[in-house]
Amino acid sequence: MADIREVAKRANVSISTVSRVLGGTTRVVEEKRARVLAAINELDYRPNVSAQSLKGIRTRTIGLVIPNVRNLVLPAAIRGVEDVARNHGYAVVLCNTDEDSDKEQFYIKTLKSRLIDGFLFTTAKTTSSNIKELQAEGFPVMLLLRELDDQSHAVVLDHYNGAYQATNYLISRGLTRIGLVNGSLDIKLYEERYAGYRSALKEAGLKVPEEAVVHGIDGGIEAYRAATRILLNRVEVDAFFATSDDKALGVMRAIKDLGLAIPEDISVIGFDNADIALLLDPPLTTVAQPLYEMGAAACRQLIEMIEAKQPVTPEIQRFPAEVVIRNSVK
Amino acid sequence: MADIREVAKRANVSISTVSRVLGGTTRVVEEKRARVLAAINELDYRPNVSAQSLKGIRTRTIGLVIPNVRNLVLPAAIRGVEDVARNHGYAVVLCNTDEDSDKEQFYIKTLKSRLIDGFLFTTAKTTSSNIKELQAEGFPVMLLLRELDDQSHAVVLDHYNGAYQATNYLISRGLTRIGLVNGSLDIKLYEERYAGYRSALKEAGLKVPEEAVVHGIDGGIEAYRAATRILLNRVEVDAFFATSDDKALGVMRAIKDLGLAIPEDISVIGFDNADIALLLDPPLTTVAQPLYEMGAAACRQLIEMIEAKQPVTPEIQRFPAEVVIRNSVK
DNA sequence: CTGAAAGCGCTTACAG
DNA sequence: CTGAAAGCGCTTACAG
Numbered sequence: 063m064a065d066i067r068e069v070a071k072r073a074n075v076s077i078s079t080v081s082r083v084l085g086g087t088t089r090v091v092e093e094k095r096a097r098v099l100a101a102i103n104e105l106d107y108r109p110n111v112s113a114q115s116l117k118g119i120r121t122r123t124i125g126l127v128i129p130n131v132r133n134l135v136l137p138a139a140i141r142g143v144e145d146v147a148r149n150h151g152y153a154v155v156l157c158n159t160d161e162d163s164d165k166e167q168f169y170i171k172t173l174k175s176r177l178i179d180g181f182l183f184t185t186a187k188t189t190s191s192n193i194k195e196l197q198a199e200g201f202p203v204m205l206l207l208r209e210l211d212d213q214s215h216a217v218v219l220d221h222y223n224g225a226y227q228a229t230n231y232l233i234s235r236g237l238t239r240i241g242l243v244n245g246s247l248d249i250k251l252y253e254e255r256y257a258g259y260r261s262a263l264k265e266a267g268l269k270v271p272e273e274a275v276v277h278g279i280d281g282g283i284e285a286y287r288a289a290t291r292i293l294l295n296r297v298e299v300d301a302f303f304a305t306s307d308d309k310a311l312g313v314m315r316a317i318k319d320l321g322l323a324i325p326e327d328i329s330v331i332g333f334d335n336a337d338i339a340l341l342l343d344p345p346l347t348t349v350a351q352p353l354y355e356m357g358a359a360a361c362r363q364l365i366e367m368i369e370a371k372q373p374v375t376p377e378i379q380r381f382p383a384e385v386v387i388r389n390s391v392k
Numbered sequence: 393m394a395d396i397r398e399v400a401k402r403a404n405v406s407i408s409t410v411s412r413v414l415g416g417t418t419r420v421v422e423e424k425r426a427r428v429l430a431a432i433n434e435l436d437y438r439p440n441v442s443a444q445s446l447k448g449i450r451t452r453t454i455g456l457v458i459p460n461v462r463n464l465v466l467p468a469a470i471r472g473v474e475d476v477a478r479n480h481g482y483a484v485v486l487c488n489t490d491e492d493s494d495k496e497q498f499y500i501k502t503l504k505s506r507l508i509d510g511f512l513f514t515t516a517k518t519t520s521s522n523i524k525e526l527q528a529e530g531f532p533v534m535l536l537l538r539e540l541d542d543q544s545h546a547v548v549l550d551h552y553n554g555a556y557q558a559t560n561y562l563i564s565r566g567l568t569r570i571g572l573v574n575g576s577l578d579i580k581l582y583e584e585r586y587a588g589y590r591s592a593l594k595e596a597g598l599k600v601p602e603e604a605v606v607h608g609i610d611g612g613i614e615a616y617r618a619a620t621r622i623l624l625n626r627v628e629v630d631a632f633f634a635t636s637d638d639k640a641l642g643v644m645r646a647i648k649d650l651g652l653a654i655p656e657d658i659s660v661i662g663f664d665n666a667d668i669a670l671l672l673d674p675p676l677t678t679v680a681q682p683l684y685e686m687g688a689a690a691c692r693q694l695i696e697m698i699e700a701k702q703p704v705t706p707e708i709q710r711f712p713a714e715v716v717i718r719n720s721v722k
Numbered sequence: 723c724t725g726a727a728a729g730c731g732c733t734t735a736c737a738g
Numbered sequence: 739c740t741g742a743a744a745g746c747g748c749t750t751a752c753a754g
Binding site: 115121130134144145148 | 451668
C-alpha cells in the first residue's frame, strides 16, 4: 500500500499537509486539500494504523470478550456490537474465555499489548477481579448482558422482572409445581432470575419445589441430564422454567424422551428468545431479551466513552423483558 | 504499560539487548538475559505490537470474514479458528459481510490498514473477485468451508459425497420422492450438494422431482416458507433433504404445521450436524461436517503460510462427510 | 556479545 | 496556512 510520502509527492505538498487534510482538524487551503484528496483516491491510500497508534491516536479496535460463541444467545449480541462498530470505523477482536478466569486474564494482556481502545465484556462474574483491575487502570470498559456493580457501565436486561414475569405467566395458566433449571449463581443474572422466580411463587402463595430446582447448568445437554434426573426421581412437576433457551431445548428433549407431552403433561418456558425459538416443537414460549439491540447499545456507549475527552460517569442501561407467548405452555 | 527503556534501565542493559532476549534469535550472555527476563516479569512488560509492526514484524492478528455469526454453523467453526489462533499467540478480528460483496470489500480495506497478517474467508462466492484480488496482491489467504478454485488454499468438506450419502440413505429407507431445499447456487458448495443429490437419484433410477426442488434459501424462516409452499401445492413428497440444519429446522416446522408427522409422513435429513441437532424433535438425522476441526485446520494452515519464508503451494484439504443417523428419517 | 544509531509511518508542536 | 523536525516504541544492520 502507498504511504503518506507517496501521497505528498503526488499532491506536491509536505507530508504534514497530507496528515492535516486527513485529520480534518486544521485548515488547509482548498486547492491543496483537493490535490491531496485526489492523490489519496488515486493511490487508494489508507493511513497505517500502527504508525498512528504509536502517536497516541486511537486504533479503532475494541476487544469483545465472551464465554463462548458457540451458543444460541451470543451471536445475536455480537452482530449488534459489530454492526455499530463497523459504522463507526471500528474493528472487533473476538475472544472466548469459556468462563475461565485465566483465559480472560490472558486475553486482557494480549489485547493491551495490541493497543485496543476499549473492552466489551459479557463474562462478568462476581468471583473474578480481572475486569475491575482493568477499569482501575483507566481503560474504557463496557459490560454487556451481565453486570458487576454500579461502578461499571453496563447494558443489561431487567433479569429479575423477566423471571418474575415468566413465573407469573406460568402461574396464571394454572401451573403450580414449577421446576427451575438455572445457570451458575456466580453469575449475577442467574441469581436475579432465581430471585424473580422465587418472588412470583411467594406472592402466589406457592412454595419453591426444592427437589425440582437446579443451578450451575450450562447448555442444552446439561439441562437435558438435570431435567431427566428430576423427572426420574418422580418429583411432581407441571412446568419447568429454563433460564435460557438452550437449556429449554434440553429440558424439552428430556420430557419427550420420557414419553410426556409438552405442554399437555409439562409446560416449558425459556429465556432469551433465541432465533430458533419459534421453530422448535412446540414453538417455545420464552422471555425475550433484545440481544441485537443490547449489543448495539453497549458498543455505542463504549465508543462514546473512548471518544469522550473526560471520564463518563458509570451508567447501567436496563432493557425491559417481555414474555413471548407461543405454544410450550398450557 | 512499561516500555522497553524501563526494562533496559532496570536490567542495566541497552534496549537492543532487551529486544534481543525477546526475539530469541541472537545470543545474549546468560547473566544479562536473566536480568532482562526478571525485569520483564517485574514490570509485566509486553512489547508494543504497533511499534513492532512498523518494523515489519508480524502483528499476529488475522481477519476472519464470514457471512453472519448469527446462524447454527459458523460459531463452531469460529471456535476452531480462535482456539488455534490463541495457542499461537494470534488474535482474530471478526467481520460479518451478510454475503454482500461491498461490505466484504470494505472489510478487506480496513483490515489491510490494520496490518493484519492474513485472511480467513468463509464467504467465497463465484460471483465476487474480492478474494482473488487480495491473493494477487500477495496476502496470505485461506478459505474455509467454501472453496473457490484450485489456486486457493482451502479447508472444505466433501460436499458432493455428503449430499450423495444423504440422498442414498433416504433411498435405502425406501423413500423415493425426495424434495430438496438448497442454498444459493452462487455458492459452490450448494452446487456440489445439488450435484450429489442428483447423482444418487439418477443411480437409483429416480428422477428429480423438480416441483419439490428450491435453491437460494437462506436460514430457517425462508426454508419454512419454501417447504410450506411445496406442500400446499400438493406436490407428492415423502422426504426432504435440507442442505443445512437451520433449513431442516424450518422444513420440520412446516411439515408439522400442516399436521403431518416426521418421519411417519415425511422424512427429513439435514446437513452440518449443528450442536442442537440431537436435541430437536425428532432428533435430526444429518450429514456431519466437523466444523470445529475444519476451523482449526484452516487457522493452522494460515499461520503456517504467514510464518513460512517461501510461498506455499495451494492445497485443498477435504474432510470426509458422514451421515449421523437419528430419528427424523423413516 | 552488545551499544549507539537509523528508521518503520505517522502526528504535532515549532517556526515562519 | 504550511514545512522541517522531533519523537511515538520498537528492531536490526553497523561497529566495536
